[in-house]
Amino acid sequence: MTKTHQITIHDSTLRDGQHAVHHQLTLEQMRLYAEAANAAGVPVIEVGHGNGLGASSLQVGLAVSSDLDMMKTVRQALNQSRMAVFMLPGWGTTRDLDQAIAEGADVIRIGAHCTEYSVTERYLEHARKAGVEAQGILLMSHMASPKQLADACVNMQNYGAQAVGIFDSSGHYLPDDVTKRIAAIREAVDVSIIYHSHNNLCMAVANSIAASKAGANILDACARGFGAGAGNTQIEVLVPVLHRLGFETGIELYGLLDAADIAECELMPTPSTVTSTSIVSGLAGVFSGFKSKVTAVATEMGIDPRDIFFELGRLQVIAGQEDLIIDVALALSKRQKNADEQTCQN
């Protein structure tokens, strides 16, 4: 177990940030940011398509560069930071893992929906055997209880994960929610614990601090919060706040601020902001990536997109179930029509 006050910052700017630009970051943009983050002493830089290795596709978006080229570029830019990649089984395969390891990935993250963690087993074992750091991630973790998450993490630890943890994929948590879950996981496992926030309710930094106080020692963050939906935890805020609270990250502040300025000027067409849609998506506990489809369907059918989000949340819809957006919209439209007719008859 690592020391309580040492936090490893895992920079997802070049992976989760891709969601904000439909996976169109160029190799030159990646190089610029990776060099700056490396110079600031950021310990881990993640790279790839927003949905991870092998995910570039018409379904979730074609990346402008191949996994191979992105990894080669970032690897070359780093002389002190470690390189990480992310993989969702189904999109990626062991072949993708082998390629990433050959290209110098030091950290391999395998993610799965929080209740479907058993799919991570063979990939965690594979990465572990290859001698890289294997990490197991539970997505949409607000849909499971602290005990369920702790049990899942124990299982991933048994599969060989050297770090396990949770993503707040829809930005639903408030700090006390995070404290309960991380404390339950801390109680159950011996390995490092990962926490990853989204900022839908303006809580990304506060939740990450709550996680670190409860025992998480790997925190994900992105420059200027660049990321899906309302964005992620803002790395250049998180780091000095951790320092102020007595945690150590080994990162140099001015260098990190410079890297964030580069991200703002060179990578981000618009800043990550908390819009009305982000807020409703966070309150409803719906995957942030649903935003564009919900908005399109709502406009086409003359329905309030907020009603769709709350209904999707009630139905506990998860990433991959995008088709349900239309079903929900149709049902809401029918209900609205019936209500209108009822009003006319009265």
Add this chain to the structure above:
Amino acid sequence: MTKTHQITIHDSTLRDGQHAVHHQLTLEQMRLYAEAANAAGVPVIEVGHGNGLGASSLQVGLAVSSDLDMMKTVRQALNQSRMAVFMLPGWGTTRDLDQAIAEGADVIRIGAHCTEYSVTERYLEHARKAGVEAQGILLMSHMASPKQLADACVNMQNYGAQAVGIFDSSGHYLPDDVTKRIAAIREAVDVSIIYHSHNNLCMAVANSIAASKAGANILDACARGFGAGAGNTQIEVLVPVLHRLGFETGIELYGLLDAADIAECELMPTPSTVTSTSIVSGLAGVFSGFKSKVTAVATEMGIDPRDIFFELGRLQVIAGQEDLIIDVALALSKRQKNADEQTCQN
């Protein structure tokens, strides 16, 4: 004393938001937003120049409209919300207060630097005698201890204030800092307690929640966080988060989200974001309004603006002492020059 779980939301969009547009909100913009916030049931709408009554000037910026016209416009837009105005003694006088009361202001806020609260006495008394709600505010409150703030609040209560509280003018606080201060004030006074955040460290909503848990029952917030520097607490996030935690505000969510959308589209040329300068200003505990002058001086003299902010923080510089920015820059420049010469000689 009000019920613990009832929070009065005080909407500063049309007053603190003015800082973000150099006090150039038009009467039509004010009418649009005030009508929407009123329709959503926001209980108090503040209006005026960013620095309050009587502050329109070359020194801090000329507002595009007069105090009188702004108050007339907003008053006419409200049929359920109360109207508030803000005044800093020195800028505003009892004549300004009388005009505001004649124009239908229901709430009069008198602000002062946290250690200079005695200047509020005659204005709080004046407002109280006129039969409006008198509120006393301590600015830059991180520069005083919890005990000093509590003592100041007791004094303002004795001057007649029916609500007293603190502004985190430089966005320096983390939640525990707020909890300690509000708890100390709660212990000392019987009247309502006000808390007002800035978002420099991404903590505006989290700090406001900490304040409400510690006993604050009037929380300031702005649509989309519109406000000085990194912006204020985002009202349309704060309200549903308070509801989720069991607090009541009487505000209707969809109406509030609509009002925030109007603010974003009609009032804000750019969104409030947390830039590197905002972060350094928050860490250093320097008034957010210093940003443009620090940046200009730094550029002219070839100095890192971050060094200026940290030095201003070390010197505990307060609003109104803008002239010190140049002194600090000159001293830093001299120090840098000496260091360079030293390097050349070696």
